[in-house]
């Protein structure tokens with residue numbers, strides 16, 4: 001089974017995670033809705049151009065900017081926490097069909113491990129990005145700069161996927177930083193093709209994010225934008241699962257060869 | 260001078276795209292950009308040199324009226340630039356003509372550069388050493404020191420030519436003294452100068468240029484040499500007008516002719532007011548001679564890095580001195596310049612001079628940017644929006660609008676030389692008004708200034724939004740030191756509120772008649788020093804003092820008839836007084852839109868015989884209006900006046916049958932109720948055509964019935980939710 005097949009054979013997993021994301025985003029946008037609606041009520045804004053209305057709204061309700069910022073950050077944090085709680089189950093499910101109880105069991109029992117390795121990965125990512133930032137500083141082309149930084153970012157994500165997978169499927173130690181360090185090493189030494197594939201898939205995910213930005217800007221004030229954005233969130237999630245499945249596939253192959 | 264649009268800044272700050280994950284966004288956008296979606300930098304324009312004009316003024320048939328009697332102060336300046344010391348050493352010979360009925364015994368001199376001489380000058384104390392964007396990195400005080408003063412000639416006859424050669428007669432040494440604030444000094448004359456006399460004095464001076472942080476000074480090899488020589492004040496019938504150089508203050512001077520000899524390092528590319536009449540290179544130095552006629556200042560710039568481009572517009576030589584890294588923007592500035600010339604010549608009469616020079620300060624020297632001088636101005640660079648461009652972000656504020664604004668000053672203070680200290684709104688505010696008219700002319704269908712995707716902000720919206728800021732701290736018609744540096748009111752009030760009040764008036768009385776009034780002002784006060792009252796009087800003379808905006812159409816037998824319309828008269832004088840002299844705001848609110856049962860005829864009434872008849876129960880009191888016949892219902896609309904500035908305002912009501920009706924209200928009472936018998940209103944909007952630029956708060960201008968969404972909440976909430984989804988997905992957990 002290749003990585004993409006692993007994702008395609010787990011539609012329930014994808015659907016469940018997608019709905020979770022949508023619920024989080026929807027829930028945190030409710031306070032914004034209440035505030036804006038209260039600010040405008042009982043009046044109506046009918047001009048085709050929204051920017052003047054939005055400008056007045058934000059200037060007269062300065063708390064609104066903070067509220068939206070908080071909504072975005074909180075939704076992000078909550079989503080990250082949810083992910084850490086679930087990711088072991090996700091990896092386990094991508095390794096093969098599992099009953100829901102086992103999914104939950106793995107997710108729960110491994111979540112402290114996931115938290116630790118994610119923490120290590122955060123440090124590694126910060127260091128890697130700082131280094132990348134220093135390296136590209138002299139580059140003239142902003143596009144090459146940005147692409148380089150994104151490749152480094154993606155490598156960190158892929159290494160974290162591998163470390164998590166090693167912990168879930170191969171009983172690697174989460175506490176020891178070497179699990180993560182070895183993941184980085186193995187990606188380059190042992191499975192460079194998988195690294196390249198996973199980074200490529202991460203570019204695909206980034207492509208969906210860019211599309212979402214376009215939708216957010218060009219669809220502002222239309223009814224379709226939010227649905228297109230929700231759809232793109234599902235595609236971004238699918239690409240992320242695909243990236244993780246590449247790690248699962250790679251670790252399973254390694255174990256089979258070793259076995 | 261250009262002061263940023265704070266309204267747009269506040270919009271930026273309240274944007275819906277999260278700041279976190281910047282690197283990620285940059286990377287993702289970089290990915291798309293790498294796919295070739297990014298537009299390339301525009302190419303440098305073709306450079307076809309246009310010869311230096313031979314006369315400083317355009318030919319008589321093109322220049323419009325240039326009254327000889329406006330010539331008051333001539334200057335002959337001989338100056339050397341020491342690029343190492345950043346000093347200009349020179350002499351100035353000032354010939355001043357007394358065209359008033361007053362007799363004077365001294366000449367007040369502006370020594371503007373002394374504002375930057377010490378921490379405790381009036382200017383520095385107010386600004387605390389910082390201007391628009393802050394303090395310079397390397398500190399260098401600026402000052403001007405007069406080293407000698409001599410009287411060289413005093414004669415009768417103001418129209419006698421001023422001397423260009425040093426007089427043979429023995430110069431007489433003069434006494435001079437700085438005032439408490441060193442930006443002013445007085446030169447004592449040995450004898451009085453009466454009406455019809457002219458006097459010539461010669462001063463030697465040394466000007467130390469500061470690091471550029473307020474219009475003038477140097478940055479590396481770039482020199483913006485402005486406010487650099489002693490300038491005589493303006494004698495009015497009420498006495499001398501010479502003001503301490505204060506923080507927001509600009510300048511006030513008489514017209515005259517300038518001949519300027521500059522001696523600069525050979526590698527310098529020089530731009531200056533007027534035309535160059537001679538150039539000579541020898542011993543590593545360049546000696547240049549300039550001539551400017553009928554101007555009230557002279558500024559110049561020098562930078563070895565300037566790249567030079569030319570255009571010709573109807574015999575006007577447009578010269579652009581741009582930094583090499585920005586040559587791609589030169590064409591956009593030319594376009595803005597030419598569109599502005601087209602619009603302003605049409606609206607305000609011929610541009611009289613034969614040349615205009617556009618100057619770009621280098622990075623780090625931006626504080627020299629966005630400033631006007633006779634036939635020369637500094638603009639600002641066009642911002643590169645970076646990846647935001649891919650998302651559909653565009654704006655015309657940076658660069659283009661600065662060019663429109665600074666050229667606009669060639670009229671609104673260059674030609675209509677108002678006192679910028681006493682009435683800064685007459686130049687900055689009226690110039691901003693003219694800038695908006697230029698934008699209307701340039702983009703007649705769509706005068707946008709910022710775009711984001713399909714969304715646009717028009718120039719009117721930007722001004723209206725700016726008024727949301729600090730428009731109620733200070734009134735418009737105040738002398739410039741009223742606006743304190745720690746208040747944000749100067750830019751909002753002097754620039755935008757002036758434009759808003761002028762264009763609101765234009766929208767109310769009609770574009771044609773208003774434009775005619777403005778043209779009459781421009782024609783009458785060309786090469787003069789108009790005051791605010793001159794502008795108001797000229798506008799009223801053209802528009803009329805009282806303008807009837809709606810005839811009374813009240814049917815006395817049925818005052819609630821659909822045709823009913825109270826008379827609405829705008830008193831232009833009262834309007835201008837309240838707009839200019841108070842901080843009162845224009846603000847209306849649509850309080851009520853409802854359909855109700857019409858007043859019935861049940862109850863006791865007397866018949867012709869005087870007997871009480873009837874007494875029947877009222878019908879349909881509790882029936883929902885939707886179930887009543889049309890002729891038993893009416894629409895009630897109530898408008899509240901929230902602001903203290905009453906301005907005539909229109910109301911538009913849309914009905915269930917698809918028809919609409921408009922009414923006008925003079926806005927004077929605290930509220931006004933309109934009824935529409937037999938009609939079921941579904942929408943009522945105040946100021947449907949957005950004529951009232953003075954009304955900043957418009958979110959309460961419309962009410963609807965039978966509509967679920969308020970038109971804005973969903974858009975904002977969807978954007979917020981999308982931002983959350985992008986953040987969640989973008990983390991790539």
Ligand SMILES: [Zn+2]
Nearest residue numbers: 260261664687
């Ligand atoms: Zn200005």
